[in-house]
Amino acid sequence: MATHARGLTGAAAGAPTAPAVVVRDLVRSYGTGAGVLDGLDLEIGRGEFVAILGRSGSGKSTLLRALAGLDHDVPGTGTVDVPRNVSVVFQDSRLLPWARVLDNVVLGHEAPPVQARAAGIAALAEVGLAGRERAWPNELSGGEQQRVSLARSLARSPELLLADEPFGALDALTRLRMHDLLRDLLRRHHPTVLMVTHDVDEAIVLADRVVVLDKGRIALERRTPQGVARPGTHTSTHATLRAELLDALGLDAGTGTTTGTTTDRKDTP
Numbered sequence: 001m002a003t004h005a006r007g008l009t010g011a012a013a014g015a016p017t018a019p020a021v022v023v024r025d026l027v028r029s030y031g032t033g034a035g036v037l038d039g040l041d042l043e044i045g046r047g048e049f050v051a052i053l054g055r056s057g058s059g060k061s062t063l064l065r066a067l068a069g070l071d072h073d074v075p076g077t078g079t080v081d082v083p084r085n086v087s088v089v090f091q092d093s094r095l096l097p098w099a100r101v102l103d104n105v106v107l108g109h110e111a112p113p114v115q116a117r118a119a120g121i122a123a124l125a126e127v128g129l130a131g132r133e134r135a136w137p138n139e140l141s142g143g144e145q146q147r148v149s150l151a152r153s154l155a156r157s158p159e160l161l162l163a164d165e166p167f168g169a170l171d172a173l174t175r176l177r178m179h180d181l182l183r184d185l186l187r188r189h190h191p192t193v194l195m196v197t198h199d200v201d202e203a204i205v206l207a208d209r210v211v212v213l214d215k216g217r218i219a220l221e222r223r224t225p226q227g228v229a230r231p232g233t234h235t236s237t238h239a240t241l242r243a244e245l246l247d248a249l250g251l252d253a254g255t256g257t258t259t260g261t262t263t264d265r266k267d268t269p
């Protein structure tokens with residue numbers, strides 16, 4: 001069976017340069033067919049932001065769920081090492097409609113109630129929702145609900161933030177505002193981030209490194225212009241990288257739009 005080790009052990013735990021996430025030979029298969037993940041290897045450095053692209057059904061969410069430890073019912077092998085404190089943000093904010101905003105943020109928080117509420121109030125202020133603590137989720141816009149979702153993650157000071165198409169349901173303008181907010185939050189909190197997205201441009205402008213999944217393995221990985229090049233890697237300009245990623249996704253670079261190029265486009269009639 002696959003293992004999901006919480007917390008790095010041994011020499012890795014004490015070494016400042018040790019990766020935050022280490023995935024080795026990860027196999028996941030839902031049925032009797034070919035594995036959705038087929039011996040995938042991935043390392044993510046501490047504080048690094050990795051975006052995962054891939055065609056629909058390429059296994060992006062399956063990988064994210066494995067890192068989140070949410071896949072105990074999925075047969076597979078391999079090892080996943082992640083930090084102890086992991087938060088997940090999904091495409092839909094998953095707020096409880098019967099709980100006020102602050103209660104949604106602190107629900108399940110491990111700290112004593114007073115500290116949890118203080119952390120929740122601070123996190124809501126950080127995402128620009130100071131004063132909305134007592135609002136009900138249905139009184140908020142989609143973008144505001146996603147801000148609450150980010151606040152809920154932030155309030156837990158995660159070492160690893162996993163995001164599954166966190167801005168996928170938002171309109172283009174709100175999405176750009178959320179990009180600015182996320183950058184701002186990451187500058188202050190420095191978690192390690194793995195974000196699944198269908199948007200090639202979003203991946204390039206936000207992440208340090210972009211990884212393309214195909215047939216359950218990594219087909220391509222590239223540093224972005226803002227990513228720090230390491231020995232053995234190369235850094236491209238946005239346009240070059242975009243063309244390269246689209247090619248790896250089997251898309252034509254000419255299909256881009258002003259709001260971003262999504263990897264879903266081929267599947268859309």
Ligand SMILES: Nc1ncnc2c1ncn2[C@@H]1O[C@H](COP(=O)(O)OP(=O)(O)OP(=O)(O)O)[C@@H](O)[C@H]1O
Nearest residue numbers: 030031036054055056057058059060061062063198
């Ligand atoms: N619970 C499940 N039971 C059976 N098959 C599943 C299950 N979850 C996912 N799959 C299958 O595994 C494959 C990979 O799914 P996954 O959700 O990881 O893909 P994805 O790359 O995130 O796709 P998308 O971009 O469309 O969200 C798909 O073929 C999907 O149908």
